[in-house]
Structures are given as structure tokens and as C-alpha cells.
Amino acid sequence: MESSTRSNPTIQFPLNLNSTTTTHDLYGKRKVIDEMDFFAHNKDSHGGGQPIAVDDGDGKPNRTVTNFSGPPSVLDFNVNTGLHLLTAPNTAGSDESIVDDGISSNSDAKRAKTEMAVLHAEMERIDSENKRLKEMLNQMTNNYNGLHMHLLTLMQHQNDHIHSGEEHKNGNGNGVLVPRQFMDLGLAVGKDKDGVSLSSSKGRSGRHPPSPIDIEREDLSPENKIPRLSSDHSPQSVDQVTEATIRKARVSVRARSEAPMITDGCQWRKYGQKMAKGNPCPRAYYRCTMAAGCPVRKQVQRCAEDRTILINTYEGNHNHPLPPTAMAMASTTSSAARMLLSGSMPSADGLMNSNFLARTLLPCSSSMATLSASAPFPTVTLDLTESPNPLQHQRAPSNQFPIPFTNTQQNPSAALLPQIFSQALYNQSKFSGVQMSQDMDQGTHQMKQGQQSQLSDTVNALATDPNFATALAAAITSLIGGSYPNNGNNNTTNVDTSVNNNNGNVTTSKQ
């Protein structure tokens, strides 16, 4: 049905950091060298870090080097390929070439053997260098994610002030927004206001003796997840209903990746795997292990139509502090949950009120998000697989609404986009994620201001760092240039990353 088998055979962005396969082609080195492409700075000169055949003079390319040459940058990692250590028989005047000239083939074989050994060692060294660079890039990406998240939060606060007049009209007297009633719930996942487990209903299975973990698990039991809307409308029951439903709301992220999982900053433990109907690929179930009893879970499954597409579905709110990268995703899921429930919780058709559309329909969008009311659970789907996808519209059921969301980058990494989307969600839900809600829970505007100030300080400190913009540019360039080689940019891909020192805004734009 889906003709998504676009001529896209080489989505080989090495997100698969675990790739240790030894399948070599041609020269037996291509595998390792290809990973270097991840860090290619420009794609116009030599095809973007493509392996470059180096002729030793015999007319046959017998070794490859990766083009690290890019625009001279502060971010020069000083990658020493070390290839100068090799013998250079093609070099006129080389001692070795003189010695070898005219010598027996036996000597040539020895030399070749030695060279092979050297090359092998060199490959290993480059591989380790590659890994180190990847770690650096990951760290940089994480830093960027965190910073971006903070910025989004700050911008949201500004929006809050702008919309404050309108919101006060909603009038529950104390100026508390309707969606805000959900904010505390994210904090108290698994516990009621007395700190007691909400597991009021029966356990889902009588097999297990009660344990602290089981108590937490009971919160996740279907009975709690989909509480029945009884006639009991006491505040506590309403809270429980809301919380349970929030936990059921899901955010699904579709992204192309060869890796088994999309790195989202959290630690996950696999607790199950199932064959889902209609999909030959198994669905894996993961649980967040960053804190004991964290209710967040995710499902990972490859798309049946296009197995290069990885579908990550997140559910729940973290009950613990998060690293910046993880916070982005967490904010996305929690915001999505609240967005889905705010406005008109029982009526799926009411999800998309005009207010939401007005705030989220932003220009310059490329990636698509859809809200699904038809799924068993309210689900937000982010499609990061390509630019605006006509198939997406065709496939979307009548009750799914494609939502372009602000994204000025063509196709940033899967780790970056959720937080951008979260901003759109956040605009609607007035919720900034678990950590922010912890502060807001203090209930004072001063706290908000204090945090803004603190964040601003952090942002400005980073923004004034002359290395930061360059590092950020390089990281994003690598991500974009490496992760989506088929986005029609096998030519030059320039990313202009500028840091506005005045307001701390970090903007990235692809030229």
C-alpha cells in the first residue's frame, strides 16, 4: 500500500554505533572508513567524507583515507590519520622505493605484508579515534539539546505572558490554567497526595507477592491506566483518572535508523518482546531504568512497510530528574499527554481545538506530526522519516490531523526533533515537563522568574563562549550531513549556527 520504497537505499547514517560487523567490501576497510562519514564537514569537495582512494603509485588504490578536510575550524579535532607513517613507495626519492625498485617479488610481498599490518593497526587506531569522536559528538548533541530545551522553555514563558490576558478569562479565579491542573500529576506518578500508592484497584495478577516494585507496578496496571469513569467525581478520583489517562497517552516517533534504538538520553531495560499482528518485525518493550519505579515505558518496532523506519512509542512521565536529552523526550511525552487530555478529555474529536492549531501551525515546517484519536490510546505521531510526506496525508485516518511543527532544519536527528515538537505541544498544554513542574509546584511566580534568570545566565554563559557556536555548528553539520545523506544534499550542506548573545537564542538554519 505504502509506496514508501522510495529510492532510498543508502540510509546508512551510522546511528548504529554498535556496528562491529567485519563484513568488508572491496578493500576490507570500507566499513570502518565509512563510519568516518559521520564527521564529514562538507560534502562538496570529496563527496562528504567519502573514502578517498589513495594511489600508491601502482595505479591501484591500495588504501583509503577519509576526507577530514573541511573549512578550517576551531573545532579541529586534530584527527591524526597517521597515514604519514606508512611507507610511501610512490614518493619520488623515497628511500624505500629506491631500495625496492627492481627487487624480487618476494621482497614486494614482504613489503605488502608489512604495509597490510600497518594499515590494520592504523584502521584500529582510526576506529578508536572514531569512537572517541562520536562520544564527543554525542556529548555535544546532548548539551545542545539541553540548551535548546531551556530556550524553548524561556520562549514559552514569554508566550505565557502574552497570552496571560486570555488565560485569565478562563477564570478559575486564581489564574491557574485549566491544563495546569495536570502539572502536579506528572510529579506524583505512582503516588497520591499522601504519598501512598494509587493502587487502589485489584492487582492484575495474583501471582506475585507484594513488593515495592509491585506496588509501583500496580499503578501501571490496566485497571489504573484506564480507570472507569464512575459516578464518583471526588477530586481525588478525578486526579487518578486524569493521571492514569495521561500515562496512557503516547508519543510515537518514526525515524529512519539502522540502529536498534533511537538514543534519547534515557536508560532502558527490555522487559519483553512480542510479535505484533501485521508486522513481521517483533515489537520490543522497554522500561526506563534511570530510577526505580519509573513508570515510563516505550515500545520499539520497525515499520512493516519500510524496515529502515524505527517507531519508538513513549508512554508515561518520568518520576526522576533527567539529563537534558532525556528531558526533551520526556517533555514531549508528558506535554503530549496533557495536550491530548486538555480541552476535551472524553471527546477525541475535541482534541484539535482552534486554539491549539493557532498556536502550533507554524511556518517553515517540514517534519510532520499527527494526532490519532482512533488508536486505543491517544497518540501523537512524529514522522521524522522525511520532509512533508504526501503519503502521510493519504494514510492518515480522517480523525488524524497532520500538524506541521516548527522546525527550520531540514531533517535534524531524531534526538533533536521531539523537543522541538514538544514546544508546540507545550504551547498548548502550558506544561514544561517534569522538572519544570517540580519548580512550578512551589506555586510561586518568583520561582519561575528565578529559574528564567538562572537559565538565562546559563544560556548567556554558553552563548558567549566563542567555541560553543562553532562546536554546535560542527555537531549539527555532522548530524544533518551524516544522518540523511539522501535528502538531496549530497552537495554542499552548510549549517549556519549562530548564537545571539543578546537574548541567548540559538538558531540553526540550513542554507
Add this chain to the structure above:
DNA sequence: CGAGTTTGACCTGCGC
């Protein structure tokens, strides 16, 4: 040996 993964069994909800 501990942490993580695999995998078959079990539970629940839902449609018929």
C-alpha cells in the same frame, strides 16, 4: 557474579 536479554507463560481487554 551482576546486569541485561530472551522467551514462553500468563493476564487482561475486546470483539464475536
Add this chain to the structure above:
DNA sequence: GCGCAGGTCAAACTCG
């Protein structure tokens, strides 16, 4: 009530 599918559990297994 029955069967199916999704989701979860936990013993067995693997790996570092």
C-alpha cells in the same frame, strides 16, 4: 464463553 491480540512477568540464559 471463547478466541485473539496486546502487554507483562519472571525464569533461564547470555555477556562482560
